Amino acid sequence: MSNAEPNTTDYAYETDYLSLIAQPCSKEEVRNFTKVFLPVAYSLICVVGLVGNIFVVMTFALYERTKSMTDVYLFNMAIADILFVLTLPLWAANYAADKWIFGDFMCKMSRGIYAINFNCGMLLLAFISVDRYIAIVQATKSLKLRARTLAYSKLICLVVWIASVLISSSSFLYSESYSFSINETKEICDHRSDETSESPMLKLLLLSLQLGFGFFIPFMFMIFCYTFIVKSLQQTQNSKRNKAIRVIVLIVVVFLVCQVPHNIVLLVTATNLGKMNKSCDSEKKIAYAKYTTEAIAFLHCCLNPVLYAFIGVKFRSYFVKIMKDLWCMRYKKYNSRSSRTNSDTYHSRQTSEILSDNISSFTI
Amino acid sequence: MAGFNCKSLVLASLLGLLVLLLSGPSQAQSNQDCCLSYSKGRLPRWAIKGYTEQLSSEVCDISAIIFHTQSGLNACVNPKEAWVKRHLLWLSQKLKRMSM
Numbered sequence: 200m201s202n203a204e205p206n207t208t209d210y211a212y213e214t215d216y217l218s219l220i221a222q223p224c225s226k227e228e229v230r231n232f233t234k235v236f237l238p239v240a241y242s243l244i245c246v247v248g249l250v251g252n253i254f255v256v257m258t259f260a261l262y263e264r265t266k267s268m269t270d271v272y273l274f275n276m277a278i279a280d281i282l283f284v285l286t287l288p289l290w291a292a293n294y295a296a297d298k299w300i301f302g303d304f305m306c307k308m309s310r311g312i313y314a315i316n317f318n319c320g321m322l323l324l325a326f327i328s329v330d331r332y333i334a335i336v337q338a339t340k341s342l343k344l345r346a347r348t349l350a351y352s353k354l355i356c357l358v359v360w361i362a363s364v365l366i367s368s369s370s371f372l373y374s375e376s377y378s379f380s381i382n383e384t385k386e387i388c389d390h391r392s393d394e395t396s397e398s399p400m401l402k403l404l405l406l407s408l409q410l411g412f413g414f415f416i417p418f419m420f421m422i423f424c425y426t427f428i429v430k431s432l433q434q435t436q437n438s439k440r441n442k443a444i445r446v447i448v449l450i451v452v453v454f455l456v457c458q459v460p461h462n463i464v465l466l467v468t469a470t471n472l473g474k475m476n477k478s479c480d481s482e483k484k485i486a487y488a489k490y491t492t493e494a495i496a497f498l499h500c501c502l503n504p505v506l507y508a509f510i511g512v513k514f515r516s517y518f519v520k521i522m523k524d525l526w527c528m529r530y531k532k533y534n535s536r537s538s539r540t541n542s543d544t545y546h547s548r549q550t551s552e553i554l555s556d557n558i559s560s561f562t563i
Numbered sequence: 564m565a566g567f568n569c570k571s572l573v574l575a576s577l578l579g580l581l582v583l584l585l586s587g588p589s590q591a592q593s594n595q596d597c598c599l600s601y602s603k604g605r606l607p608r609w610a611i612k613g614y615t616e617q618l619s620s621e622v623c624d625i626s627a628i629i630f631h632t633q634s635g636l637n638a639c640v641n642p643k644e645a646w647v648k649r650h651l652l653w654l655s656q657k658l659k660r661m662s663m
Contacts, residue, residue, distance in 0.1 A: 219604025221639045223617075223629060229594045294594075379622060380615055381596045381629060381637060389592050389622045468593075473624055476600040486593040 224479035248284035251504035283316035299388035306388035314367035325420035332424035461496035597623035598639030
């Protein structure tokens with residue numbers, strides 16, 4: 200290993216040469232893993248998320264009846280999810296090439312958009328649970344209150360978006376494409392703050408905000424609202440009761456399964472931040488865990504359309520109608536009769552559903 | 564009704580401003596090679612070929628100097644230690660001489 204002849208030195212050099220030298224923790228094997236795993240995972244999430252959420256946006260855009268607050272939130276969440284998954288190809292390329300090739304502006308943009316839409320999606324999840332809580336638990340006041348909030352739905356969504364932009368603004372400010380070198384010099388797109396600022400503190404703050412807005416706030420809202428919803432549903436005698444409870448349990452379980460592992464890893468990272476003498480082995484394990492759980496967390500935005508929109512009978516039947524209409528537009532000459540009968544049965548089904556419940560006009 | 568609206572708007576913008584000051588979440592990479600600790604022994608000058616700076620404001624957690632040795636080793640050292648500072652000064656002077 201040492202080809203130099205240390206005979207002119209007064210340092211204790213050769214004897215404990217290697218044991219005294221601390222080398223950088225080589226994450227070559229992690230990079231080999233991210234080089235394959237992340238491009239595949241991100242591409243899949245991007246395609247599935249794009250298709251599912253475009254269906255949601257399309258169905259909502261073509262749906263002409265009055266929409267509930269939850270519907271408006273779902274529409275916005277689908278848009279946030281679409282914007283979010285559109286940044287994933289850049290990250291897939293970043294990990295595949297093991298360097299950032301899109302320049303400084305795209306670095307700031309993709310990290311910023313990534314953060315905005317992740318936060319926006321999470322805030323909307325919280326708002327959806329609040330709207331359902333108002334609709335079901337506060338049912339007596341609900342009609343007035345919901346009509347009122349519906350009038351301001353655009354404003355509320357605007358506030359959610361502005362809040363997400365503000366929460367994420369540091370991603371714009373502190374992201375940079377810069378050259379990083381230990382063994383080889385390469386361009387990376389990552390966090391970079393002023394040297395003067397106390398960086399471990401800043402990083403800790405960023406992490407805790409990510410934990411707070413990305414997990415704890417939506418989680419608290421969901422637990423509070425859905426607990427009361429399930430409680431009040433249990434008191435009623437309704438044929439749809441069990442289905443509604445099942446849907447809610449499913450929503451919470453999927454949220455927890457997707458988000459908890461990633462947030463535990465973030466929490467572990469936060470507690471270890473800035474500490475000296477961490478072991479390279481555990482750093483590598485945390486890196487593996489981080490990338491795996493992050494992909495699971497991203498999967499959530501593919502599941503949102505399924506969980507929130509497609510589970511609703513009305514959404515599904517309307518979606519089927521739109522699909523049929525689109526199909527018929529292409530084959531109008533052949534299929535015009537069957538299309539009419541289909542939409543007729545659809546309309547009668549929908550009116551009967553609107554009469555039977557006003558929990559949510561479109562979903563559950 | 565307008566009051567409720569105005570209040571919530573003010574509250575939201577205040578919250579947003581607070582968060583802006585504190586800055587928000589970001590996605591950090593964890594697959595880069597970083598120094599996690601400092602070497603306990605010293606390195607002789609003649610063994611050092613060059614150096615790289617690791618900044619805690621960037622992707623790695625701690626600040627460090629990485630000395631690249633003639634034998635191809637990378638040694639993480641504490642930038643605050645006096646001998647490291649002396650070596651860095653010597654290296655930069657050597658570089659200056661070479662470029663002149």
